Amino acid sequence: MKYLAASVLLQVGLTLAFSLPNIARLSRREVVEDKGDHILICRQEPLELGIVLDSSSSLRNRDFKTAIKFLQEFLSQYEISSDPNGVRVSIISYGKGIYPEIGFNLTTYDTKDEVIEAIGRIPHKAGLRTDTGRAIQYMHEAQLANGVVRPGVTKVSIVITDGNSQEWKLTKEAAEEARKDNIVMFAIGVGTDIRNSELLNIAGDQSRVTKVDNYNQLSSIKESLAHQTCFVQEKTTTTPVPMDEPCGVSDPADIFFVFSPANLGSDGTLWATSFIGLTVDTEDLNQGFRYGVLSGSCPDDAGFNLDAYSTVEGIKNRLESYERNKVQELVKTLADDGFTTARGARANSRKIAVIIAAGKKTSELQDEVAALVAQNIQVFVADPADKGLTLEGATILSGRSSKLQAEAFVSALCPKRS
Numbered sequence: 001m002k003y004l005a006a007s008v009l010l011q012v013g014l015t016l017a018f019s020l021p022n023i024a025r026l027s028r029r030e031v032v033e034d035k036g037d038h039i040l041i042c043r044q045e046p047l048e049l050g051i052v053l054d055s056s057s058s059l060r061n062r063d064f065k066t067a068i069k070f071l072q073e074f075l076s077q078y079e080i081s082s083d084p085n086g087v088r089v090s091i092i093s094y095g096k097g098i099y100p101e102i103g104f105n106l107t108t109y110d111t112k113d114e115v116i117e118a119i120g121r122i123p124h125k126a127g128l129r130t131d132t133g134r135a136i137q138y139m140h141e142a143q144l145a146n147g148v149v150r151p152g153v154t155k156v157s158i159v160i161t162d163g164n165s166q167e168w169k170l171t172k173e174a175a176e177e178a179r180k181d182n183i184v185m186f187a188i189g190v191g192t193d194i195r196n197s198e199l200l201n202i203a204g205d206q207s208r209v210t211k212v213d214n215y216n217q218l219s220s221i222k223e224s225l226a227h228q229t230c231f232v233q234e235k236t237t238t239t240p241v242p243m244d245e246p247c248g249v250s251d252p253a254d255i256f257f258v259f260s261p262a263n264l265g266s267d268g269t270l271w272a273t274s275f276i277g278l279t280v281d282t283e284d285l286n287q288g289f290r291y292g293v294l295s296g297s298c299p300d301d302a303g304f305n306l307d308a309y310s311t312v313e314g315i316k317n318r319l320e321s322y323e324r325n326k327v328q329e330l331v332k333t334l335a336d337d338g339f340t341t342a343r344g345a346r347a348n349s350r351k352i353a354v355i356i357a358a359g360k361k362t363s364e365l366q367d368e369v370a371a372l373v374a375q376n377i378q379v380f381v382a383d384p385a386d387k388g389l390t391l392e393g394a395t396i397l398s399g400r401s402s403k404l405q406a407e408a409f410v411s412a413l414c415p416k417r418s
């Protein structure tokens with residue numbers, strides 16, 4: 001089953017060849033990219049990035065090169081430049097102590113090409129210690145220091161390590177200090193030696209911890225990490241919410257849309273993408289929201305070859321898979337492991353599932369809806385047929401068009417403040 005976790009805005013799996021008319025006109029600063037099998041929409045905010053890279057002897061030289069290549073590919077997803085709205089990058093590598101002479105600062109390079117080239121020139125020092133804490137301190141106090149960063153711009157640090165630091169308390173304290181200064185800390189642990197407690201000490205929250213088994217697996221996280229780090233600034237003040245502030249700023253939400261093109265048919269699928277497009281296009285939902293889509297497309301749907309089955313029984317069993325309720329399976333997937341950090345969900349946001357379904361099979365979803373509700377996930381159902389469905393625990397959106405149902409959904413999410 002193809003599972004698409006998306007993030008800052010929306011990553012839509014195009015399992016059918018249709019266009020997304022509403023998504024083309026997403027507003028402001030948003031980047032829409034056709035990635036072939038999906039469309040990626042990401043809001044590009046200015047960002048100060050501080051990379052902290054392990055260069056100790058526990059890494060083999062080959063692994064260090066893999067980490068460098070990962071960083072280059074990862075960074076190439078950002079709009080790096082010295083423009084006022086650009087993403088700026090600094091890096092510090094460490095092992096036995098820190099190696100500022102082979103790193104660079106936010107203002108050292110002006111273009112993405114220069115940054116990516118400079119990363120490629122960083123040598124492996126194979127230091128005999130793992131001084132992660134000192135490196136975090138340097139990132140915080142020298143590279144992302146208050147006088148250096150642009151005021152009001154989100155600060156993000158990504159720490160890549162495969163070993164536990166000798167001075168774990170210093171690591172913990174240095175990371176805490178950095179977080180107190182509003183640097184959002186991400187920890188990437190590579191290999192089996194690194195303890196989760198060390199990563200958690202760095203990141204401060206499990207939602208910003210990523211673990212991979214080896215350096216080769218790093219490339220698999222580069223997109224989700226880029227999405228996680230291109231979010232908009234979280235609200236930090238306690239002043240009352242001004243009337244015109246998008247509601248996601250004070251009340252962020254992670255929203256998964258679930259629909260099955262196989263169940264909806266092509267008209268229903270167009271309705272669904274129109275509904276999603278209109279929802280994400282809403283000003284009020286511009287900040288603080290993350291969107292994901294779960295739309296299925298099991299390999300089974302592709303059919304089978306002339307020589308795949310030698311018995312009638314085999315063919316009949318296979319044919320039964322076409323009759324299964326696909327949307328039910330998708331909702332079950334969401335209930336089983338949908339809102340995990342690996343799928344981009346955040347610890348402190350509302351969890352919302354929007355099931356787009358039509359027809360009599362919708363009533364079969366009751367158990368799955370109950371499982372979602374039991375996990376404190378708010379469930380909405382959008383129905384292209386607007387037939388007045390009932391599903392206990394879910395809010396049914398009504399309205400004769402995708403536009404009206406999208407409006408109903410948005411006003412349920414963001415009640416008008418008085």
Ligand SMILES: *[C@@H]1O[C@H](CO)[C@@H](O)[C@H](O)[C@H]1NC(C)=O
Pocket residue numbers: 100103104105108142143
């Ligand atoms: C980066 O900034 C620090 C602190 O200002 C400075 O000591 C260091 O030399 C700079 N490094 C580079 C490569 O410019």
